[in-house]
Amino acid sequence: MKETEKKYAGVIIDISTETLDRPFEYRIPEALRGVLEEGMEVTIPFGKGNTERKGYVVSISDTAEFEESKLKDILRINEKSIGLEGRTLQLAAWMRHTYGGTMITAMRTVLPVKKKIKESSFRTICREADVARIREQIDSLNPVRYAGRIRLYEALLSAESIPEQMVKDKLQVSASVLRTAEKDGIIRIETTRQYRAPQARVTQEKGEAQLSEHQWAVVNRIRQEMQEETPRPALIHGITGSGKTEVYMELIAGVIAQGKQAIVLIPEIALTFQTLMRFYARFGERVSVLHSKLSDGERFDQFERAKNGELDIIIGPRSALFIPFPNPGIIIIDEEHETSYKSEKVPKYHAREVAEYIAARSHAQLVLGSATPSLEAYYRAEQGQYLLCSLKERFGGAQLPQVHIVDLREELKKGNRSFFSEKLKELLTERMIRGEQSMLFINRRGTAGFVSCRSCGFVVKCPHCDVSLTQHRDGKLRCHYCGHIEETPRLCPKCGSKYIAGFRAGTERIEEELQKWYPSIRVMRMDADTTKNKDDYECILSAFADGEADVLVGTQMIVKGHDFPNVTLVGAIAADLSLHASDYHATERTFQLLAQAAGRAGRGQKRGEVVIQTYMPEHYSIVHAAAHDYEAFYKEEIGFRDLADYPPVCHMLAMQFYSSREGTGMARAAQVAEILRCDKKFEAVQVIGPAEALIGKLKDIYRVGLYLRSKDTDLLIAAKDLVEAMQETQRGTSDVIIQFDLDPTSAF
Numbered sequence: 025m026k027e028t029e030k031k032y033a034g035v036i037i038d039i040s041t042e043t044l045d046r047p048f049e050y051r052i053p054e055a056l057r058g059v060l061e062e063g064m065e066v067t068i069p070f071g072k073g074n075t076e077r078k079g080y081v082v083s084i085s086d087t088a089e090f091e092e093s094k095l096k097d098i099l100r101i102n103e104k105s106i107g108l109e110g111r112t113l114q115l116a117a118w119m120r121h122t123y124g125g126t127m128i129t130a131m132r133t134v135l136p137v138k139k140k141i142k143e144s145s146f147r148t149i150c151r152e153a154d155v156a157r158i159r160e161q162i163d164s165l166n167p168v169r170y171a172g173r174i175r176l177y178e179a180l181l182s183a184e185s186i187p188e189q190m191v192k193d194k195l196q197v198s199a200s201v202l203r204t205a206e207k208d209g210i211i212r213i214e215t216t217r218q219y220r221a222p223q224a225r226v227t228q229e230k231g232e233a234q235l236s237e238h239q240w241a242v243v244n245r246i247r248q249e250m251q252e253e254t255p256r257p258a259l260i261h262g263i264t265g266s267g268k269t270e271v272y273m274e275l276i277a278g279v280i281a282q283g284k285q286a287i288v289l290i291p292e293i294a295l296t297f298q299t300l301m302r303f304y305a306r307f308g309e310r311v312s313v314l315h316s317k318l319s320d321g322e323r324f325d326q327f328e329r330a331k332n333g334e335l336d337i338i339i340g341p342r343s344a345l346f347i348p349f350p351n352p353g354i355i356i357i358d359e360e361h362e363t364s365y366k367s368e369k370v371p372k373y374h375a376r377e378v379a380e381y382i383a384a385r386s387h388a389q390l391v392l393g394s395a396t397p398s399l400e401a402y403y404r405a406e407q408g409q410y411l412l413c414s415l416k417e418r419f420g421g422a423q424l425p426q427v428h429i430v431d432l433r434e435e436l437k438k439g440n441r442s443f444f445s446e447k448l449k450e451l452l453t454e455r456m457i458r459g460e461q462s463m464l465f466i467n468r469r470g471t472a473g474f475v476s477c478r479s480c481g482f483v484v485k486c487p488h489c490d491v492s493l494t495q496h497r498d499g500k501l502r503c504h505y506c507g508h509i510e511e512t513p514r515l516c517p518k519c520g521s522k523y524i525a526g527f528r529a530g531t532e533r534i535e536e537e538l539q540k541w542y543p544s545i546r547v548m549r550m551d552a553d554t555t556k557n558k559d560d561y562e563c564i565l566s567a568f569a570d571g572e573a574d575v576l577v578g579t580q581m582i583v584k585g586h587d588f589p590n591v592t593l594v595g596a597i598a599a600d601l602s603l604h605a606s607d608y609h610a611t612e613r614t615f616q617l618l619a620q621a622a623g624r625a626g627r628g629q630k631r632g633e634v635v636i637q638t639y640m641p642e643h644y645s646i647v648h649a650a651a652h653d654y655e656a657f658y659k660e661e662i663g664f665r666d667l668a669d670y671p672p673v674c675h676m677l678a679m680q681f682y683s684s685r686e687g688t689g690m691a692r693a694a695q696v697a698e699i700l701r702c703d704k705k706f707e708a709v710q711v712i713g714p715a716e717a718l719i720g721k722l723k724d725i726y727r728v729g730l731y732l733r734s735k736d737t738d739l740l741i742a743a744k745d746l747v748e749a750m751q752e753t754q755r756g757t758s759d760v761i762i763q764f765d766l767d768p769t770s771a772f
């Protein structure tokens with residue numbers, strides 16, 4: 025179908041997600057056919073009197089849903105300067121084009137749901153007693169028994185008032201602690217109709233820190249880049265505690281001084297109370313935070329305030345990107361490597377790429393920061409597309425933890441079949457005696473089904489794709505990229521041992537074993553089972569922070585973003601588990617997790633220790649994580665990606681086929697694969713599969729994946745467009761739904 029034959033357009037008049045569902049249909053006059061694009065602002069005749077109204081094109085098609093004779097013509101495309109709404113629409117159109125899906129879903133992603141806030145009331149915790157008395161209280165309380173109260177009191181030394189929600193979520197202070205504090209006359213609780221930002225007590229002048237020489241060097245280099253005609257995104261590679269946040273704040277202050285605004289993305293899980301207060305102390309009330317607990321109305325309200333120029337800074341997860349600032353000057357993405365920046369819903373966008381688009385369009389500076397940058401970002405920095413800045417030391421010379429690597433094969437030889445090596449037991453015992461806390465985790469996400477040898481560490485991998493094979497219901501091993509199948513070996517092909525099997529270790533079994541070793545130990549567990557409700561997660565963390573357990577056992581979620589001053593030991597029970605996720609990111613994720621864990625223990629006064637238990641002590645992700653050496657890791661990993669044609673050296677498009685009947689998705693995927701393989705236009709595209717997805721059936725829906733690989737993203741997008749057009753012709757007659765994931769960050 026040529027664009028010029030597409031004669032009909034869906035137009036919406038008022039942009040708000042309530043009315044998105046029903047666009048009005050218009051005819052495209054001949055002169056505009058092939059010119060009109062989704063997202064454009066147009067003028068249309070509306071209603072009985074045909075008054076001219078402004079509208080936005082959300083779809084273009086070759087068939088009319090209404091009777092042709094009743095349709096009116098679009099009058100013209102509005103070329104004048106585009107307002108905020110038009111810019112939002114253009115963004116949605118770009119996202120639809122890049123990531124697939126419909127214009128309506130793209131618009132739902134970028135627009136907040138239009139809703140007025142109910143008359144609500146907000147509770148604020150205000151300091152009642154004077155500072156001296158609070159200090160006295162802190163000194164007199166037993167730090168282990170009253171950890172919660174001490175956290176609250178310390179917070180009150182840095183702020184005169186704090187919203188109750190923040191005290192509960194971010195400080196993990198319980199309602200009973202608040203009641204006691206109120207009764208003792210330390211705090212007063214006020215109720216207001218409007219949300220009140222915390223009143224930070226400004227200690228230094230306007231909360232500014234004196235930047236170190238290294239920090240200034242980074243700030244100045246980025247400011248210099250901002251003077252360029254097309255400033256490149258900057259990547260700050262700085263270890264945890266090196267002072268990245270201070271650098272961000274200095275850059276933001278400069279941007280605000282020019283009358284522009286700042287967007288700061290921080291994964292919700294990593295946004296601590298201390299970090300938030302640093303922003304409030306420096307920038308006051310013109311900071312706002314978006315988080316998952318906001319109601320639709322509250323969220324909408326924040327977007328309105330941003331539009332009206334009432335805010336300078338927004339802090340939030342990836343969706344904060346869509347805040348309609350009149351003139352954004354800087355976008356910061358902290359912990360840039362986090363997978364939560366990729367949306368799992370259509371359109372499956374990555375915040376980094378969307379931010380790059382927005383920054384380029386608004387002439388804003390994009391700044392990425394991480395202790396363990398994603399391969400994507402570091403690769404671009406190496407290629408000169410990004411500006412690379414480093415902060416190599418911890419601020420104030422704080423020490424990194426000491427890391428021990430333990431070879432589990434040696435433990436097996438010594439007859440130790442438990443989850444705990446001698447070293448880990450020794451260090452755990454020390455912690456018990458000293459009254460310090462430990463965290464033990466297994467990083468098994470996405471690792472169900474791989475088969476390994478416990479005596480030599482061998483793992484069965486796909487000969488074509490170099491990812492672990494997964495054991496399926498029928499006992500056979502399969503590759504979910506290319507579909508390769510083989511039998512599960514009875515003896516280890518490498519060493520002949522019979523200890524080859526699926527690795528089964530759960531947090532529950534680790535907890536049991538701990539109890540066996542240390543009958544008096546107090547253990548808490550955090551995993552999918554114990555965190556079914558949102559609040560469970562916070563309850564466990566606050567109880568652990570309050571010293572109610574000696575050990576927190578969990579999945580990798582316990583490693584991210586928490587710094588408990590009394591935790592001086594972190595243990596990875598089987599560090600290579602995540603190496604065997606059947607996903608080409610497996611090594612990168614393992615390195616990141618271990619490096620983050622190794623950078624975290626002992627953030628308080630006490631130096632921390634980390635134990636990494638592994639069957640592959642010589643594996644580069646483990647060796648370099650233990651040595652805190654990102655560059656060395658990057659060099660080896662990018663070599664592998666290059667050799668195996670994986671992103672970022674190549675680009676990859678996952679086509680995900682969902683069907684309610686068995687086999688229909690597979691048949692369609694095979695058909696698509698055939699068409700793409702025969703099409704000359706896609707010669708430079710490698711088509712892999714189709715294969716049953718890693719999760720072949722979920723909630724009664726069958727899942728099949730087809731992977732496309734090319735150095736040229738535009739070719740992949742063209743392939744997506746072709747398949748979307750095919751889908752269009754099959755609408756209503758097929759049970760197959762296709763979704764697209766460009767450069768997927770997780771296995772499907």
Ligand code: ADP
Nearest residue numbers: 233234235236263264265266267268269270419
């Ligand atoms: P990162 O974001 O890289 O983890 P932070 O900016 O949080 O690092 O800094 C780590 C610690 O060092 C924080 O407690 C912070 O307050 C402190 N810090 C960083 N830079 C300075 C500075 N220039 N002056 C005083 N303290 C600083």
Ligand code: ZN
Nearest residue numbers: 477480516519
């Ligand atoms: Zn073996």
Ligand code: ZN
Nearest residue numbers: 486489503506
């Ligand atoms: Zn394969």
